Amino acid sequence: MSRMVNAGTWTDYLHQHRDRAVEEFLDLLKIPSISTDPAYAAEVHRAADWVSNRMRRAGIENVAIHPTGEHACVTGDWLHAPGKPTILVYGHFDVQPADPLELWTSPPFEPVISDGCVFARGASDMKGNVLLTILSAEALLATKGALSVNLKFIFEGQEESMSRDLGPFVAAQRDLLACDHVISADGAQWNMTQGAVWMGVKGACAMQVDLETSNMDLHSGLYGGAVPNALHAMAELIATLHTPEGGIAIKGFFDPVLPLEDEERGRMAAIPFTEAAYLNETGAHGLLGESGYSALERSGTRPTVEVNGMWGGYQGAGLKTVIPAKASAKISCRLVPNQEPAAVLDVLEAHIMSHVPIGAQVKVTRFPIAARPYRVPMEDPCARLVGEVLAEHFGKEPYFVRVGGSLPITDMFLRELGAYTHTFGFSQPDERMHSPNEFYRLSNFDLGQRMFCQLYERLAELAKA
Amino acid sequence: MSRMVNAGTWTDYLHQHRDRAVEEFLDLLKIPSISTDPAYAAEVHRAADWVSNRMRRAGIENVAIHPTGEHACVTGDWLHAPGKPTILVYGHFDVQPADPLELWTSPPFEPVISDGCVFARGASDMKGNVLLTILSAEALLATKGALSVNLKFIFEGQEESMSRDLGPFVAAQRDLLACDHVISADGAQWNMTQGAVWMGVKGACAMQVDLETSNMDLHSGLYGGAVPNALHAMAELIATLHTPEGGIAIKGFFDPVLPLEDEERGRMAAIPFTEAAYLNETGAHGLLGESGYSALERSGTRPTVEVNGMWGGYQGAGLKTVIPAKASAKISCRLVPNQEPAAVLDVLEAHIMSHVPIGAQVKVTRFPIAARPYRVPMEDPCARLVGEVLAEHFGKEPYFVRVGGSLPITDMFLRELGAYTHTFGFSQPDERMHSPNEFYRLSNFDLGQRMFCQLYERLAELAKA
Numbered sequence: 001m002s003r004m005v006n007a008g009t010w011t012d013y014l015h016q017h018r019d020r021a022v023e024e025f026l027d028l029l030k031i032p033s034i035s036t037d038p039a040y041a042a043e044v045h046r047a048a049d050w051v052s053n054r055m056r057r058a059g060i061e062n063v064a065i066h067p068t069g070e071h072a073c074v075t076g077d078w079l080h081a082p083g084k085p086t087i088l089v090y091g092h093f094d095v096q097p098a099d100p101l102e103l104w105t106s107p108p109f110e111p112v113i114s115d116g117c118v119f120a121r122g123a124s125d126m127k128g129n130v131l132l133t134i135l136s137a138e139a140l141l142a143t144k145g146a147l148s149v150n151l152k153f154i155f156e157g158q159e160e161s162m163s164r165d166l167g168p169f170v171a172a173q174r175d176l177l178a179c180d181h182v183i184s185a186d187g188a189q190w191n192m193t194q195g196a197v198w199m200g201v202k203g204a205c206a207m208q209v210d211l212e213t214s215n216m217d218l219h220s221g222l223y224g225g226a227v228p229n230a231l232h233a234m235a236e237l238i239a240t241l242h243t244p245e246g247g248i249a250i251k252g253f254f255d256p257v258l259p260l261e262d263e264e265r266g267r268m269a270a271i272p273f274t275e276a277a278y279l280n281e282t283g284a285h286g287l288l289g290e291s292g293y294s295a296l297e298r299s300g301t302r303p304t305v306e307v308n309g310m311w312g313g314y315q316g317a318g319l320k321t322v323i324p325a326k327a328s329a330k331i332s333c334r335l336v337p338n339q340e341p342a343a344v345l346d347v348l349e350a351h352i353m354s355h356v357p358i359g360a361q362v363k364v365t366r367f368p369i370a371a372r373p374y375r376v377p378m379e380d381p382c383a384r385l386v387g388e389v390l391a392e393h394f395g396k397e398p399y400f401v402r403v404g405g406s407l408p409i410t411d412m413f414l415r416e417l418g419a420y421t422h423t424f425g426f427s428q429p430d431e432r433m434h435s436p437n438e439f440y441r442l443s444n445f446d447l448g449q450r451m452f453c454q455l456y457e458r459l460a461e462l463a464k465a
Numbered sequence: 466m467s468r469m470v471n472a473g474t475w476t477d478y479l480h481q482h483r484d485r486a487v488e489e490f491l492d493l494l495k496i497p498s499i500s501t502d503p504a505y506a507a508e509v510h511r512a513a514d515w516v517s518n519r520m521r522r523a524g525i526e527n528v529a530i531h532p533t534g535e536h537a538c539v540t541g542d543w544l545h546a547p548g549k550p551t552i553l554v555y556g557h558f559d560v561q562p563a564d565p566l567e568l569w570t571s572p573p574f575e576p577v578i579s580d581g582c583v584f585a586r587g588a589s590d591m592k593g594n595v596l597l598t599i600l601s602a603e604a605l606l607a608t609k610g611a612l613s614v615n616l617k618f619i620f621e622g623q624e625e626s627m628s629r630d631l632g633p634f635v636a637a638q639r640d641l642l643a644c645d646h647v648i649s650a651d652g653a654q655w656n657m658t659q660g661a662v663w664m665g666v667k668g669a670c671a672m673q674v675d676l677e678t679s680n681m682d683l684h685s686g687l688y689g690g691a692v693p694n695a696l697h698a699m700a701e702l703i704a705t706l707h708t709p710e711g712g713i714a715i716k717g718f719f720d721p722v723l724p725l726e727d728e729e730r731g732r733m734a735a736i737p738f739t740e741a742a743y744l745n746e747t748g749a750h751g752l753l754g755e756s757g758y759s760a761l762e763r764s765g766t767r768p769t770v771e772v773n774g775m776w777g778g779y780q781g782a783g784l785k786t787v788i789p790a791k792a793s794a795k796i797s798c799r800l801v802p803n804q805e806p807a808a809v810l811d812v813l814e815a816h817i818m819s820h821v822p823i824g825a826q827v828k829v830t831r832f833p834i835a836a837r838p839y840r841v842p843m844e845d846p847c848a849r850l851v852g853e854v855l856a857e858h859f860g861k862e863p864y865f866v867r868v869g870g871s872l873p874i875t876d877m878f879l880r881e882l883g884a885y886t887h888t889f890g891f892s893q894p895d896e897r898m899h900s901p902n903e904f905y906r907l908s909n910f911d912l913g914q915r916m917f918c919q920l921y922e923r924l925a926e927l928a929k930a
Binding site: 036099206214215218227229231232241242245285287288306308310312317325328369403436 | 681684688701702869
């Protein structure tokens, strides 16, 4: 409120500060804030410091870093729009691990600008989107002296670890975070010419399977053919999870799954889809999965079981003629209404334990992460307003669709704060999130700042609860 | 010939020099002469230097280090027993890789003596056995001034890489290495109270399978259920190699295999065997394999297919919710008469290529290693003499059996030098060869030196060719 008001509009302001904004984006990307690996805990905290300092400079008030169980989160607010709704803006400043490093063209934490894109781990998921929520608030405050709604911010450092400490924090800080709607910047549009309003996300749960066939690796000549091999056993076990066509072969897995409604199928069928374009986007050598559903239906609305890592025996150069005694696999599931994470892990564990190969012993360890599946009601007014803002830019109605990613925060905010979360992010699906050579388009970095300014202004139209 | 003759017998000599011999053994074990990993090439050469120096000090003549394609080998001789047979003594000073390092109680190349055993990589396979062939010759030369047979030595640094350069070297050095019989110190007795004469070894061949389902790892939420997963595909592919009971399910694999003869089955059936003891020896959680054959028959006389390593996706701490695009497996086979390595790889590759999972692309790379299976005729006079020397020590007939390990040199020496190889080594099957915490019993280090002295003397009884 006490800030000097710049001459000009917020569009002028964004234009004038464009180079500085890009420099700041690169700075943030240089911090390897990998939340899944404890070795990087200090870097995650460094990202929290960076974000909180940037918020303060933008004019956001009451900025604070809060320790949680593992990684800190950052809050702040601007609450000087009496009678107007309160919006909680969410993002995360942590990133996925960068390996396999050898597949990166440039080092993952040394951002490179090429062809109008920034290449770095976290560029698309989601340091660019975090920054534009702050830069847009700054532009409005700097040029208008005030916002038209009450804004609260919460940025966490644990999203790639399934936000497991955020729920208890939000539960303990219900007053600090009380709001009418949540806007999450963690998301993408459909493509460069088509907007999307994300009406649901999948839930998630995961486990590690450790299998052992002996107390020690054995000489493949002296004992081969007589004793079990942990890799043969692991392959046999993992092969039971799916059919050769990619369906899930786990008894009871689909029991709680709500059938896909005709209305939603119709909406999805209207989305242009060609297999060739999809293969090009993913680089996949084919499509496969549950029969009876289209690829979009499967990825958006059907539950999945994916082995994320599997290993055992000798991986070095050359050959080691050994019978491996141990093998491991990391398995994660994506869930849809009404699957419950714990119940799905029960079903998966029961499948594994009833398919333990001859001569193998199996131990299952559940990862301390779980997200419920989540859906927004079709009639939600904030979802409609988000759709209108997108339609104005793209010149056509956005798709209203569910996405297969997991945002554990959506279900958590609904339970703890009674508010639905609406995704408003400017990544694109082809930007290699979670993969080597992740990138983000600078044109969307500019667009996103303008779009957030517009959204922050339009949100004032919503009724205050 | 010019050496001073010590007072006393060779047994006195061995006794007097026992501490020095153990110190030397530990010195040799400190050299990480891993031949399968190019990063250790200099260490393999250092082991060659060490061995050649020790041979010279023992009184062995014409000691020379010969470069071969990858690793050097060492030769030497003592040829002053006219009219007596010439024996070529074989061993190798290279070792297997030491990983997984975390399973070692003490570092693999810092030998530790505990409970009368030396713990180190290469202790049992086979630096102890190499050394006792030299120490015994030294004891005879030092106390008698001469040997009763002509000895030639060849020690290589590439056995754990399937001795691939040794064949061309021997072919080029037929005069240098010409002999009547080969004695290989690379072997074990049956157990501490039972000798064994090894009448055959398995052949070997190997390949790496690299599988790809996409150009890049993909986000398991955005694309899960729609695209193939390289780990699912690899598991499915590897699971086709064997039946759940451990039999080999590869079409044509057994076609050239000679049936197991009744005489050999009878000899094997006479060997005391209890499953409990075998499980205790191997640490295996069960036995499995080809039906219709005992565990000893399978490991000794039946061909095998073992996956030695398999990997893909995220293996670090925590979880990475990715759909892996690539997976790899190293597969090796052990062969019996009359399987040919190249033909077996053809059959294996045909199986793999006809079982490529939906959405996967597979590349097969053959390892440049191959060993033919090998058998010694039952009536061979040197095998009988070796059996007599063992019977004298153990107080009972040794078992005459085949072993499942591969010694590519046996078939090679037969082809290049026309001589059968007889294994005479003092390792034990429980000494964790190729596994963490490999060890060798010092009591057998002492015994082996005495046994080699006796063998060197008795070999004079054989006719010169």
